Amino acid sequence: MSSPSALVVGAGAVGMSLGYHLGLAGADITFLVRAGRTDAFAAPRQLYDYNDNTLKTFDGYEVVEDTAPLDGRTFAFVVITLDGHTSRTAQGAATLRAIGDLVHDTDAVVLMDGIGVDLRRHYLDALRIPGDRLLLGFLGMLAHQADANLPVPPGADAAAIAAADVCYVHPPTKVGFTVVRSDQAAAKSFALLYDRSGVSRVSFLPAKPADVLSNAVFAVYAACDVAGWPPIADVIADKPLWTLACRAQAEIMALPRNGLLGKVAALFMRPRVTAAIHRKQEKDMRPLDTAAFNRFHHGGKVRRQGMDVLRDSVTEGQRQGRPMTALRTLLTRAESLPAADQTPPE
Template identity: 50%
Template sequence: MTKPAVLIVGAGATGLPVGYHLSLGDADVTFLVRPGRKAAFEAPQRLYCYDDVSLKTFDGYDIVEDVSELAGRRFEFVLVTLDGHASLSEAGTDMLRALGDAIRPSDATVIMCAFGMGVREHYLETMGIPESRLLHGFLGMLSHQAGAGLPVHPPTDPAKVAQAAICYRHPKSRKGFRVETGNPAAAKRFAALYERSGVSKCARFSKDMSSIFSTIAFPVYVAFELEGWADIATVTRNKRLWRLACQAQKEILTQPQHGWRGKALSLVIGPRVNKMVHVKSERDMLPMDSPAFERFHHGGKVRAQGVESMYRSLDEGRRQGRPMNALRALLELLEAHEQAARTVVG
């Protein structure tokens, strides 16, 4: 029987753990990486798992550096791990266009891992595929490069971390990936393929919730940044800032594009619930240091994705005649923070 073929664009903190778990389920995994980076991702790759303090070996995959190398190959799924900022960049757009040309004649389903307002529309337009062939997906686990310099807490083994390329930690639910059900049949097939690993699960969520997930978290991360990426207990002591961030989140939730689900969530999600969510996450993700992870990830790697999405949400709200006062005030605080940081560096 032919193995299900999956192309993963990017072999970093999202691509490697997803590819590893798919390979455990006997998927035929190919990575598309930037030109000149093939040697860095040659098999085998080692992944450190916080769950059981062990090193995992990932091999048996293929690597290509250019879309042209995919000619004549067919994939059931194409997982694009670029974030929203990279997807909207000139280089990202060129890659998505070439990738669209390569897979359009097939029936491959694209799973984009990017977040941010307007990103889905960008993928559809640039790749030239119908909406039924585009799903949103993202990691349910936390994953980072081993060289991120996160603090080490027992029982983490620093010697094993030093041998790894990527480190990851599952939540207690074991849901390592989440995929949208805009195309229910395709989402079901991907979830089943992913769960063949026997060690990681794949949750499914609606297309409407995908739109919400893509935009609402960013204001809360601004509060974390302004408080120096401290733990949730410290961040929420600044009650004025925390309320402002949660109100900005509500403004985004109640925008028309999020429909009744956004309005319903806006009645539930507030300062107390947001704090509870982050308290639980910090506890459940130990021994991974969640505040340090958020600093590295949301404060560095994907920061531009979040900031750009918030400005697009602000512009869209104003176009709709909404004042967006909290989001505007929060972004002004962020701008002042950035200016102060530039002044210190200068």
């Protein structure tokens, strides 16, 4: 039996760590990268695992710069690691259309890693595939480029990190990837492959809770940005800022598109509950410094994705007669800040 093939669009930290674990699961991996970047991502690559302080060698994969060499090939899965903002740029949209040309007459399941208001519709329009073949999926581990200048955690191997290309950490549950189960059969088929890695596994999230939560979390990231990306305990300790963030979060959750579940979530996700969730994530991702990671990632690398979500949520709410007072106030404060890092996505 031949190995299943997976096309990963983007070979940054997300794409490389995902591709590595799919490779462990027995998949044949091909990366599609920007023009001129083939040599930069040529095999082998070194990945540092914070959980066991070891370097992992990832090789045996292919790197291409456009879809032409892939014509006629069949992929079981395509994972697109473009963030929500990049997906809507001219280059991002062109990439999506090229992927659509490649797979729309096949049975390939596509997983989108970006977040954005109505981003799924944008993907479906560009890819021209049925909705049951498009899933939202995102890393359950945290991964970053080794040259991101994050602090070396106590007990970590500084020399190994210096030799690595990408670093990653799993939570105690070993969830490496989360799939939104908008189509149960497609989600299960991806999990059956990924879980064969033996060291990382897929978790599932129902579609409606994913819709409610995925956009709202950016209110918390905006508050962290305003605070200067300290440990989450310091953000929570700033009562006026934390209250503002949680009110903004509730305004996003309670938008009519989210229905009754959104209203319930807005009532449930009060400051204390929200604080407990983010404290737990910070604890689960040790030894990685989650605040430093978020500063690099959400404060810089994909900051425009988060800002787009907040702006689009304000626009949607006001169009429906909602003042969105807390979100507008938080957004104004966040928009006045410079990005921590402007590294373009791969």
